[in-house]
Amino acid sequence: MKRGSILIPHVVPKPSYGISALVGLGVFALYVATLAPTTAMWDASEYITAAYTLGIPHPPGNPLFVLLGRVASLLPFGSVAERVNLLAAFCSALSAALWYLVTERVLASWSPLRWTRIVAAVTAAVLSASVFTVWNQSVVNEKVYTVSLAFFAVVSWLTVLWCDDPDGPFADKLLVIITYLIGLGYTNHPAGLLVGPAVTLAVIIRRPRTIFRWKLVVAGAFAFALGLTPFAVEPIRAAWHPTMNEGEPTGCTEKIGFSCTFSKTTASRLMDNINRVQYGKPDLAERQAPFSAQVGMWWLYFKWQWLRDAHGAQPTVQTLLAIGFFMLGVLGGFTHWKYERASFWFFGPLVVTVTLALVYYMNFKYGASQSPELAGVAREVRDRDYFYLWSYSTWSVWAALGLATLWRQIAARSGEMNSRFWLTSAPVLLIGIIPLVGNWRDASRAKETATREWAHDLLNSVEPYGVLVTLGDNDTFPLWYAQEVEGVRPDVTVAVTSLLNTDWYPRGLLHRKIPAYDVAKGPAIYRGLNAALPTKPLFSLTSAQLDSVPEYVSAQTPQLFKTGDLRAIIDPRRLEYGVITRGDLMVLQLLKDNIGVRPMYIARTSGSYVQALGLEKYALVQGLANKIEPTEIVATKDTLAAGGTGHIDVVRTRALWSAYGAPPAMIRRGDWVDRPSVGIPLIYVGTAMMLGEVAEQRGEMKEAERMRRQGVDLAEGTRTLEYFTPSAPPPPRIQSGDGRLQRSVPVSP
Amino acid sequence: MRTLLLVPARRAPILRAVAATALALGYADLIRGGITVGPVLVVIGYAVLVPAVILTWP
Numbered sequence: 189m190k191r192g193s194i195l196i197p198h199v200v201p202k203p204s205y206g207i208s209a210l211v212g213l214g215v216f217a218l219y220v221a222t223l224a225p226t227t228a229m230w231d232a233s234e235y236i237t238a239a240y241t242l243g244i245p246h247p248p249g250n251p252l253f254v255l256l257g258r259v260a261s262l263l264p265f266g267s268v269a270e271r272v273n274l275l276a277a278f279c280s281a282l283s284a285a286l287w288y289l290v291t292e293r294v295l296a297s298w299s300p301l302r303w304t305r306i307v308a309a310v311t312a313a314v315l316s317a318s319v320f321t322v323w324n325q326s327v328v329n330e331k332v333y334t335v336s337l338a339f340f341a342v343v344s345w346l347t348v349l350w351c352d353d354p355d356g357p358f359a360d361k362l363l364v365i366i367t368y369l370i371g372l373g374y375t376n377h378p379a380g381l382l383v384g385p386a387v388t389l390a391v392i393i394r395r396p397r398t399i400f401r402w403k404l405v406v407a408g409a410f411a412f413a414l415g416l417t418p419f420a421v422e423p424i425r426a427a428w429h430p431t432m433n434e435g436e437p438t439g440c441t442e443k444i445g446f447s448c449t450f451s452k453t454t455a456s457r458l459m460d461n462i463n464r465v466q467y468g469k470p471d472l473a474e475r476q477a478p479f480s481a482q483v484g485m486w487w488l489y490f491k492w493q494w495l496r497d498a499h500g501a502q503p504t505v506q507t508l509l510a511i512g513f514f515m516l517g518v519l520g521g522f523t524h525w526k527y528e529r530a531s532f533w534f535f536g537p538l539v540v541t542v543t544l545a546l547v548y549y550m551n552f553k554y555g556a557s558q559s560p561e562l563a564g565v566a567r568e569v570r571d572r573d574y575f576y577l578w579s580y581s582t583w584s585v586w587a588a589l590g591l592a593t594l595w596r597q598i599a600a601r602s603g604e605m606n607s608r609f610w611l612t613s614a615p616v617l618l619i620g621i622i623p624l625v626g627n628w629r630d631a632s633r634a635k636e637t638a639t640r641e642w643a644h645d646l647l648n649s650v651e652p653y654g655v656l657v658t659l660g661d662n663d664t665f666p667l668w669y670a671q672e673v674e675g676v677r678p679d680v681t682v683a684v685t686s687l688l689n690t691d692w693y694p695r696g697l698l699h700r701k702i703p704a705y706d707v708a709k710g711p712a713i714y715r716g717l718n719a720a721l722p723t724k725p726l727f728s729l730t731s732a733q734l735d736s737v738p739e740y741v742s743a744q745t746p747q748l749f750k751t752g753d754l755r756a757i758i759d760p761r762r763l764e765y766g767v768i769t770r771g772d773l774m775v776l777q778l779l780k781d782n783i784g785v786r787p788m789y790i791a792r793t794s795g796s797y798v799q800a801l802g803l804e805k806y807a808l809v810q811g812l813a814n815k816i817e818p819t820e821i822v823a824t825k826d827t828l829a830a831g832g833t834g835h836i837d838v839v840r841t842r843a844l845w846s847a848y849g850a851p852p853a854m855i856r857r858g859d860w861v862d863r864p865s866v867g868i869p870l871i872y873v874g875t876a877m878m879l880g881e882v883a884e885q886r887g888e889m890k891e892a893e894r895m896r897r898q899g900v901d902l903a904e905g906t907r908t909l910e911y912f913t914p915s916a917p918p919p920p921r922i923q924s925g926d927g928r929l930q931r932s933v934p935v936s937p
Numbered sequence: 938m939r940t941l942l943l944v945p946a947r948r949a950p951i952l953r954a955v956a957a958t959a960l961a962l963g964y965a966d967l968i969r970g971g972i973t974v975g976p977v978l979v980v981i982g983y984a985v986l987v988p989a990v991i992l993t994w995p
Contacts, residue, residue: 242972
């Protein structure tokens with residue numbers, strides 16, 4: 189049995205590829221049954237849009253994902269969003285099938301009965317597929333991490349095969365393919381490299397002389413470099429200036445060319461994109477939160493995996509399950525070490541890399557939902573459980589091995605290990621389906637259409653050819669999706685403040701072509717407006733002048749902003765960074781160049797931004813946006829003061845409200861699981877309440893009651909009533925995604 | 938392994954040529970602004986043909 193210090197079975201059983209494929213199909217069916225029919229909050233819209241338009245999403249640009257997503261978007265069925273969501277489902281189902289193979293192989297010398305190994309391996313596949321974050325990320329393409337997970341699983345299986353026969357005829361080729369896939373995986377996301385240390389350690393421990401075979405090392409290095417070549421797609425596509433061209437990694441200003449592509453500018457911008465310079469993460473020695481708190485964040489999300497319990501209804505059960513599955517994982521790790529030492533030296537370091545090492549490397553602030561009692565600590569803008577997707581996925585494999593070990597112990601109590609005793613003790617494996625049952629409601633995204641409707645509603649709140657200033661991910665990416673993928677209101681120019689801080693984004697806005705407004709497709713209320721297609725560019729400045737706008741103005745005292753009849757006192761202390769940033773200056777420039785020419789709006793998701801810019805006298809609520817008028821607004825019967833936020837256009841807002849699609853979609857879903865984005869339903873609840881108040885002021889008591897009832901129904905449907913009680917928690921923030929350039933301004937419900 | 942890939946050894950050079958052609962044509966289409974044929978060829982090249990070439994390398 190022993191070869192050196194490593195346990196090797198006499199005969200390695202043939203992998204059950206057929207059963208593995210069936211398991212993958214079953215998991216795929218689960219994901220299809222719970223698949224989102226359209227887009228979702230956060231980055232889902234960005235990635236779906238990038239895939240469909242072959243654009244460039246936020247750094248590092250994820251060129252491999254964009255290529256795969258583009259191919260998926262060409263599938264001949266479903267909506268574009270569904271097709272790209274299916275890519276996520278496929279990748280995770282593939283991962284589950286491969287975890288089946290890994291588990292079955294690990295258990296080769298654990299039981300002589302093949303069917304027991306198969307059942308245990310199926311348990312691992314089901315468990316790994318149904319832990320919350322994996323499941324939730326597999327039913328909508330919110331991130332690129334499911335593709336990364338597939339790369340992890342493929343590399344893991346190939347490494348296990350290599351460990352079985354490191355001197356075999358195909359061993360070197362397996363290593364070359366592994367290095368190629370690690371390079372290729374890096375072009376999907378830097379996480380692709382995370383598997384590298386574990387592979388290296390496995391090679392060094394299993395066959396140390398391998399690293400001295402220079403021809404193999406050169407072949408591996410060449411394969412790795414070949415795997416990196418999809419990065420070339422970024423400057424190629426950037427030079428075509430697609431609508432989504434984040435980081436603009438090209439030196440070509442007009443059209444693609446040899447000299448501008450092979451230029452210092454292109455190289456510098458591409459490297460900045462790949463290295464995510466825009467986000468400026470601090471040095472690892474400068475911890476953004478105590479390491480213990482960062483491990484605590486991992487543990488918080490670990491607890492979610494086995495029972496999400498989004499509203500904290502069963503905290504004790506959730507904690508007990510987490511402790512149980514943690515212990516099972518430890519037991520499974522021990523079983524792995526005991527029965528299959530060869531692959532343990534790969535898988536063990538992999539688990540450590542994607543858990544403790546990743547926690548240290550990511551260096552997160554406190555989690556958005558972590559320790560809410562701690563006021564004043566720096567927090568991530570949203571829950572980052574998806575960064576530990578690989579950790580929870582691999583841990584579930586070990587947890588399944590732990591379950592298998594328990595099963596074996598129970599079966600062995602009878603004294604003899606025959607099929608009958610295995611069978612009678614098999615119910616212990618049902619523990620492995622607890623996450624499948626417990627997470628179904630919260631992980632499923634079936635029938636979730638609210639984000640798509642939200643995007644339509646916000647765009648339709650803006651008059652033809654309007655400019656809409658937005659804040660961050662959730663009031664911007666869905667709009668990009670609606671415009672670029674569904675063709676909804678492309679006449680509206682969306683300008684997001686967080687990206688206005690960059691140099692490339694204003695340049696892109698300047699070059700954006702505005703299509704003619706389609707009256708037939710727009711809201712009925714705009715049919716008499718006779719809006720004309722703008723002929724002037726969005727900015728009066730040239731690209732070079734835009735580039736020269738400073739990063740910030742350090743004035744601490746109130747500043748006067750004048751344009752036409754508009755006089756606004758800007759108080760920098762009320763702005764997020766306490767100074768007027770480049771993004772704020774760009775918004776002011778937009779106002780200066782467009783007010784009175786194009787309808788100018790600031791999304792209501794921006795919370796106090798209108799007040800910080802001193803524009804409340806000019807702000808008129810129209811649905812989900814504040815229209816900024818060129819002159820001070822005078823109250824009339826249909827234009828009423830609205831509690832410190834300016835005025836409300838009653839007729840317009842009522843007409844828009846009656847056509848909004850998100851409120852019924854939210855009520856149908858019956859919950860709003862992602863609490864950091866709960867500001868979106870709160871905007872709707874707030875609008876209904878505001879319309880109720882306005883109706884009461886006008887003496888329309890029935891209408892007031894009707895609107896308030898709708899507001900309460902919506903609050904109940906999204907489980908947000910808690911924000912309207914006297915002891916309400918602070919309103920959640922509409923926040924953008926990663927990075928210091930991005931804002932976080934509170935929104936009033 | 939050859940059986941698995943259904944590629945006899947004498948066909949390996951053909952496979953290499955096919956992989957190189959798929960990637961070259963794919964990138965050429967991307968450079969000329971294509972967003973359909975190019976991505977399909979490049980994905981097939983990277984995901985299927987290059988691994989197959991490595992496995993059949995002599």
